[in-house]
Amino acid sequence: MKASQIVCLAGSALALAAIALAATIIGLAIVGSREAPLKNLLQSGTFALDLYVSPTVLDTQNSTYRLYQGNTGYLLELDAPATELTVPNGDATASAFVQVRMHTFVPIVIPLATFSYAGTIFPLSQTNLALIVPDGSCYDPPTPTCNIAAVQGHGNLTANAIAAATESTSHGYLTFYMQRIATVNNTQNWGNYTLAISGTLGLTLWSA
Secondary structure, three states, X not given: OOXXXXXXXXXXXXXXXXXXXXXXHHHHHHHHHHHOOOOEEEEEEEEEEEEEEOOEEEEEEEEEEEEEEOOOEEEEEEOOOOOOEEOOOOOOOOEOEEEXXXXXXXOOOHHHHOHHHOOOEEEOOHHHHHHEEEOOXXXXXXXXOEEEEOOOOOOOOOEOEEXXXXXXXXOEEEEEEEEEXXXXXXXXXXXXXXXXXXXXXXXXEEOO
C-alpha cells in the first residue's frame, strides 16, 4: 500500500471517529434534555400548620411554600415551621387522635383547591416520612400503638399518608392524624405532645 493511501485511510478513520464522537455528544444531550426534570417556579407564599382536636385548635405555626410546574404535574414544597407544634399541658388528655392540618395557603394553591383533589390520599415517601418527627413512645417499634394516617380511625389502611380536602373559603388543605391504633387502645394522653417537621416536605400533584 502506498504512503498516500495510508494517509488517506488514516484521515478517513479520524473523520469517522470525529463524526461518531459528535453524534454521541448530540445523542447524550438529547437524552439528557429528555430526562431532566422540569421544575419551573409558579408561585410562593405562606401557609399555616395546625394541631387540633376539632373544634379546638391546640397550636398554630406559620411557614412558607413553593409551587413548581413539573414534567407531569406540580410539585408542592412545604417548608418546616420555625418551631415545633405543641399540645398544651392538660389539653387533649383522652382522645384517639390529634389532627395536623396544613391550610390557608396565601396565595391559594389552585391545583390543591380544586374539587378533584378533595379526598385524595397521598402516600408519604420514605424521605417525607423521615421529616415528620412525632413525640411519644407510642410510635416506638417493635409494637407501636400509634401511627400517622390520612384518615382518622382507619388503623393501617391509610398509614403513612396525608389527605387533601377543601375549605368553604375555596382554599385547599392537607391533613393527617397522629392517632392511637384503634385495635390497641382508642385513647391517648396528648398533653405536652410535640410534633417537629425537620425539613421541606415535597408532594407531587397531578394536573387537575
